[in-house]
Amino acid sequence: xxxxxxxxxxxxxxxxxxxxxxxxxxxxxxxxxxxxxxxxxxxxxxxxxxxxxxxxxxxxxxxxxxxxxxxxxxxxxxxxxxxxxxxxxxxxxxxxxxxxxxxxxxxxxxxxxxxxxxxxxxxxxxxxx
Numbered sequence: 001x002x003x004x005x006x007x008x009x010x011x012x013x014x015x016x017x018x019x020x021x022x023x024x025x026x027x028x029x030x031x032x033x034x035x036x037x038x039x040x041x042x043x044x045x046x047x048x049x050x051x052x053x054x055x056x057x058x059x060x061x062x063x064x065x066x067x068x069x070x071x072x073x074x075x076x077x078x079x080x081x082x083x084x085x086x087x088x089x090x091x092x093x094x095x096x097x098x099x100x101x102x103x104x105x106x107x108x109x110x111x112x113x114x115x116x117x118x119x120x121x122x123x124x125x126x127x128x129x
Contacts, residue, residue, distance in 0.1 A: 002062065004062055004066035005059065005062040005065075007059065007063070008055055008056075008060065009059035010054060010056060010088055011054055012052065012054075016050075016051065019049050019092065019121075019122055020050075021047055021048070022047070023047050024044075024045070024047075025044070025045055026044040026045075026060075026061075026064055027043045028041075028064075029041070029067065030042075030068050031072045031077050032068075032069065032072070034073055037071065040074070040101070042074075042098050042100040043098075044098050045097040046085070046094070046095070046096050047093075047094070048085075048089070048094035049092040049121075051089075051090055051116065052090065053088070055085060055088060077098070078110040079110075081098075082112040082113075082114060091114065091116070092116045093116065094113065095113045095114075096111070096112050097109060097111045098110045
């Protein structure tokens with residue numbers, strides 16, 4: 001039986017010699033409002049440039065599921081998830097954007113980033129159309 005989990009599994013980066021971006025959209029994130037106990041729904045957008053390790057998708061799904069019954073402020077949960085992912089994968093760069101659904105007429109988006117000291121993003125290449 002599959003159940004929520006707080007552990008994150010990794011696997012070796014298949015191309016550690018190259019900077020490349022992994023993008024994930026997690027549209028079914030839920031946690032509880034710490035004030036009311038009502039569910040908060042969000043779409044999480046994860047972008048990262050791996051170094052030696054990549055996060056394994058099933059473990060990420062089970063990790064995200066572990067927040068379903070936890071009370072957490074939007075800012076706290078976004079930064080905690082980023083910290084846990086950085087702790088597991090030690091990426092060159094990672095950005096987590098948490099786009100929370102409307103609550104009380106307010107949409108909230110929290111963006112948290114990590115950058116490996118000394119790592120610089122490659123210059124963007126614009127190709128002619």
